[in-house]
Amino acid sequence: MKVLNAGALFLLLMTALCGCERRDQSTLVGFIGGLSTKTSDVGVMGRDGTLLAFEEFNLKQGHARNQVELVVYDDAQNPVRGRKAFRDLKEKGAVAVVGPMTSSMCEAIWPLANESVIPIVSPTCSSVVFDGHDDAFFRVYPTCRKAAKKLAAEARGLGLEHVTVLVDLANESFTRYWASQFTDEFTANGHGRVSQVTFHSKQKIDYFTLAQNISGAKPDGVLILANPTDTGLVAQQFAKLGNIPQLLVSEWSLSGDLNRYSGVATGHIIGVQNIHPEQGFSTRPDFYSRFKARFGREPNFAAAFGYDAAQVLLRALTTKGEDESLVDALRKTGQVDGVINQFTMDRLGDVERPVYLVTNKNGELIGI
Known part of the structure; x- marks a missing residue:
């Protein structure tokens, strides 16, 4: 494999094995994700899961004209860079994009994909804003609706009456x-109340003051909607204040090394995720071992869903009819044997997956 850096990171798969063939006989696909910011835990893992799927596909294909070339762009969680990456890929002749990894970046690129009819298949985008659209946007990750409602129901069950939601803009x-x-869900039928505090992770953050302001309202629960680093650092401040409320988090917060930053507050965290905490990758130990052998570290959910997104796209590329568009081929995806579990993608590109409640015990996530 060759690795070049010319504004984007080019991963030219299998060219060493097919040096006698021209590269322009291969099919070009892009990957767009955050690789250099606080969201890089998700972006790097998603990229590597995608890369593994493409490498394995190319090994099976053998001949250069059947190869799929992956070009990787870092969007740096910046809409301008994300849109530029998409336009660059379009100019290079890319037929599709795996990514982006965050909902805000998907929203930035979404209109361009629809305008150009170049499909994007996101591994981890979960915003409900993309629900039910007949367009060029597809994903292998469920919307946040089920996860948010499940966590809210758990919060009610715990007897929480006032939850402050910390929102990363x-x-x-x-x-x-x-x-x-x-x-x-939390306030349904007149139950409790929810207040909201916002911050911007790209700006300078005074974590202690942020936690102080939240604590001043005396909530008995705090929902932190942020990346793992910021989630952990905010949680840590509550411990310094000597009053740790019940902490609630989404899977985004669980996507990286949350324990490293949250310290003693770790045991106060309840979250939701789409991977069964006890089963993990037990249904696909082959993926776990291949990923670890290739990249030298354990995969997380973003790696698994990056692999799934790539598999969905590669299947559509190989099964589409001669006069059929790639978007139409993706609409026929149906049931997929994913890394974590089987799932079904409907013709609008939306999926359903199970959601699990988890907490942290002795540094390990366990089911509730």
């Missing part, structure tokens, strides 16, 4: 909708 397409779904 840097990924507003995700956090605002997550907060809204949680609030609707």
Whole structure:
């Protein structure tokens, strides 16, 4: 494999094995994700899961004209960079994009995909804003609706009456909708109340003051909708204040090394995720071992869903009819044998997956 850096990171798969063939006989696909910011835990894992799927596909295909070339762009969680990446890929002749990894970046690129009819298949976008559209947007990750409602029901069951939601505006397409779904469920039938505090993870953050302001309202629960680093650092401040409320988090917060930053507050966290905490990758130990052998670290949910997104796209590329568009082929995806579980993608590109409540015990996530 060759790795070049010319504004984007080019991963030219299998060219060493097919040096006698021209590269332009292969099919070009892009990957767009955040690889250099606080969201890089998700972006890097999603990229590597995608890369593994493409490498394995190319090994099976063998001949250069059947190869799929992956070009990787870092969107840096910046809409301008994300749109530029998409336009660059379009100019290079890309037929599709895996990514982006966050809802805000998907929202930035979504109109371009529809305008050009170049499909995007997101591994981890979960905002409800993309629900039910007959367009060029597809995803292998369920919307946040079920997860938010499940966590809100758990909060009610714990007897919480006042929850403050901490919203990161840097990924507003995700956090605002997550907060809204949680609030609707938590306050249903006149139960309790929800207040909201916002911050922007791309700006300088005074974590202690942020936690102080939240604590001043005396909530008995705090829902943190942020990346793992910011989630952990905010949680840590509550411990310093000597009063740790019940902490609630989405799967975004669980996507990286949350324990490293949250310290003693770790045991106060309850979250939701789409991977069964005890089963993990037990249904596909082959994926776990292949990923670890290739990249030297354990995969997380973003790696698994990156692999799933790539598999969905590769299947559509190989099964579409001669006169059929790739978008139409993706609409026929149906049932997929995913890394974590089987799922079904409907013709509008939306999926359903199970959601699990988890907490942290002795540094390990366990089911509730």
